[in-house]
Amino acid sequence: MLPVEELYDEHDLENSARKCAPVPCWKKLFCFASDAKVIVKAIYKEDKLIQKQSQKKFNVSKVFITFETQYEQRQVLRELSVTKGDKLRFKGIMLKASRPTEPSDIRWDDLSDSRIAQFAQRLLTAVISVAIIAAAFFFVRYVRGKNMLLAPVVITLLNILSPAIVSVLTSFESHPSETSNTTSRYLKLTMLRWMFTAVLTTLVTPFTDTLQDGESLIFAISIQFCLDLVRLPLLRLLDIMGNLKRHVLGPRAKNQRHMNAYFQGDNFDIGERYTEVTRILFLACFYGTIYPVAFFFTYMILTMMYCLDKYSILRTWKQGPKIGSYISTFSTNFFLLIALAYTFMASNYYINFPFDNACEMGESEAPSNYVGTHCAQIDDMDVERFNISITSDDRTHSFCNQKFNRRSFLPLRYYQSEGDKYVTDSQESFSTFYRWVCVIVLLLVSVTLFFKIAINFVISLFCERCQSSAEVMDNTFSDIPERVGYVPKVNIPGYNFPFLICNIDNIDESLVGWCDPKKSYDHNNMIFDVPTVASAVTINREKKREPKRKPKLKSTHHNHHVKCTTENVEISLENEPLENEPVIHEPKAFINEPQAFSIVKEWAPVRKLNLITI
Numbered sequence: 234m235l236p237v238e239e240l241y242d243e244h245d246l247e248n249s250a251r252k253c254a255p256v257p258c259w260k261k262l263f264c265f266a267s268d269a270k271v272i273v274k275a276i277y278k279e280d281k282l283i284q285k286q287s288q289k290k291f292n293v294s295k296v297f298i299t300f301e302t303q304y305e306q307r308q309v310l311r312e313l314s315v316t317k318g319d320k321l322r323f324k325g326i327m328l329k330a331s332r333p334t335e336p337s338d339i340r341w342d343d344l345s346d347s348r349i350a351q352f353a354q355r356l357l358t359a360v361i362s363v364a365i366i367a368a369a370f371f372f373v374r375y376v377r378g379k380n381m382l383l384a385p386v387v388i389t390l391l392n393i394l395s396p397a398i399v400s401v402l403t404s405f406e407s408h409p410s411e412t413s414n415t416t417s418r419y420l421k422l423t424m425l426r427w428m429f430t431a432v433l434t435t436l437v438t439p440f441t442d443t444l445q446d447g448e449s450l451i452f453a454i455s456i457q458f459c460l461d462l463v464r465l466p467l468l469r470l471l472d473i474m475g476n477l478k479r480h481v482l483g484p485r486a487k488n489q490r491h492m493n494a495y496f497q498g499d500n501f502d503i504g505e506r507y508t509e510v511t512r513i514l515f516l517a518c519f520y521g522t523i524y525p526v527a528f529f530f531t532y533m534i535l536t537m538m539y540c541l542d543k544y545s546i547l548r549t550w551k552q553g554p555k556i557g558s559y560i561s562t563f564s565t566n567f568f569l570l571i572a573l574a575y576t577f578m579a580s581n582y583y584i585n586f587p588f589d590n591a592c593e594m595g596e597s598e599a600p601s602n603y604v605g606t607h608c609a610q611i612d613d614m615d616v617e618r619f620n621i622s623i624t625s626d627d628r629t630h631s632f633c634n635q636k637f638n639r640r641s642f643l644p645l646r647y648y649q650s651e652g653d654k655y656v657t658d659s660q661e662s663f664s665t666f667y668r669w670v671c672v673i674v675l676l677l678v679s680v681t682l683f684f685k686i687a688i689n690f691v692i693s694l695f696c697e698r699c700q701s702s703a704e705v706m707d708n709t710f711s712d713i714p715e716r717v718g719y720v721p722k723v724n725i726p727g728y729n730f731p732f733l734i735c736n737i738d739n740i741d742e743s744l745v746g747w748c749d750p751k752k753s754y755d756h757n758n759m760i761f762d763v764p765t766v767a768s769a770v771t772i773n774r775e776k777k778r779e780p781k782r783k784p785k786l787k788s789t790h791h792n793h794h795v796k797c798t799t800e801n802v803e804i805s806l807e808n809e810p811l812e813n814e815p816v817i818h819e820p821k822a823f824i825n826e827p828q829a830f831s832i833v834k835e836w837a838p839v840r841k842l843n844l845i846t847i
Contacts, residue, residue, distance in 0.1 A: 718744030
């Protein structure tokens with residue numbers, strides 16, 4: 234908003250606002266943009282709110298402790314695993330000790346939210362996701378009624394827009410870690426893409442159009458696979474938005490921060506990649522029985538996806554947070570569901586073949602009054618008249634509704650009346666075998682998922698602090714070259730580095746995990762945006778710079794006590810002041826900072842000596 238030659242002055246916002254150009258009316262109408270004066274008023278209002286909140290005292294929600302050795306960590310967890318009496322109580326609150334995730338996986342601004350609020354938020358976004366699927370169903374059905382070829386195109390566009398839709402939904406959720414956030418995205422994205430790609434295509438296609446020539450379900454599936462085969466390399470290799478940012482928007486950025494943001498790569502989301510893989514597998518297994526070519530398409534798409542992902546990881550994507558192997562383990566549940574879907578759909582397709590709602594009647598030959606050539610026309614359809622030739626060898630059929638039976642997968646014998654018999658004996662025996670397999674797979678999947686949920690529930694209740702069976706490493710935390718500590722920070726879109734929300738004067742700066750080569754950490758520290766906290770930090774820093782004055786003491790009486798043991802020597806020194814000697818108390822050097830932000834401290838590691846311990 235400021236002219237190019239003007240510099241932003243954060244200490245004189247009103248003067249900077251007067252120099253800003255007026256906002257066009259179309260931006261106010263369509264982009265909901267505000268002018269500079271409104272923004273300055275909003276900043277002043279937020280400053281008053283921050284000043285008010287900084288005077289309050291907040292309860293601690295989480296405490297993260299990093300030990301020097303792995304042995305010490307396991308020893309503390311072993312001691313805290315005993316829950317007898319009030320050993321784990323602090324001011325009447327039961328403490329819960331467990332191993333945390335990696336520092337980059339923590340979402341520091343969501344740690345204080347309650348589980349009830351988190352559950353309510355996720356339930357609301359799940360309901361909205363179901364509503365989106367329902368709206369997509371009616372839209373795809375409407376498009377297919379207009380032009381059948383447009384339905385696969387619309388489904389492909391919905392799959393492209395699904396990550397953006399899910400990102401908006403999950404932005405309203407609170408998650409304590411990036412793993413939890415990625416898992417929520419994974420679930421919603423998988424549900425949307427599975428429904429868009431496979432289920433909606435079946436629901437909007439009439440039953441009798443499954444195998445017919447022309448606008449059939451098979452034809453729509455083949456178009457869907459061809460679009461996926463072309464879409465993935467086209468969008469990934471062209472990288473339209475990436476090239477636009479690097480070659481058009483980046484060189485024309487108004488400042489260095491904006492230009493650096495344009496040259497950053499896209500975020501790497503492991504959950505989104507697993508969703509893309511499971512979507513292709515689900516589509517192939519869903520229609521593989523009536524369209525075996527789907528497995529060949531799947532092989533080509535997955536091979537191409539591997540090459541494209543490898544290229545993007547090494548060339549275009551930026552590194553994501555360290556979330557561990559939880560998403561990979563969690564995705565195995567969806568592979569079990571894919572196997573269940575394959576057996577279920579195979580049973581349905583075999584029992585409903587040939588999808589024509591025509592049942593053979595008892596007569597072996599066509600009646601004589603039907604033999605000959607007839608002119609026919611379909612009502613309510615814009616189709617020209619056509620001729621039908623019937624001979625005496627043709628069999629007679631009558632209409633029968635197969636729609637009810639195609640939803641049954643239980644291994645029971647179908648009841649078919651004499652006039653509605655459409656399933657042959659060989660067809661029913663083969664489909665019965667598939668239905669038994671479907672029931673067995675359903676039981677196996679159900680038992681597997683039940684035991685997984687039960688085991689995780691039991692572990693969360695009783696064994697959350699259980700010790701690992703792996704061997705204890707001898708490495709110390711101080712000796713790690715690229716060590717990262719639990720330093721609270723928040724990521725704000727549009728900035729190259731995170732913003733700290735704690736005072737790091739009492740820790741080694743290498744524990745932060747990142748470094749701005751041009752500016753100090755104070756520039757990216759939000760505590761200096763609060764005047765009371767900033768003043769306290771500044772005063773304490775000045776106190777530290779003052780030379781320490783040691784008081785001069787008179788001669789004192791020293792009592793030395795030496796205790797010898799087999800392995801160690803313990804030495805205690807007791808200094809007693811002489812009579813009438815004044816005791817000098819050192820004045821308090823530091824002032825307490827307002828407890829509005831997180832507190833981070835580092836203590837020097839205590840080295841254990843083999844001979845003497847003082």
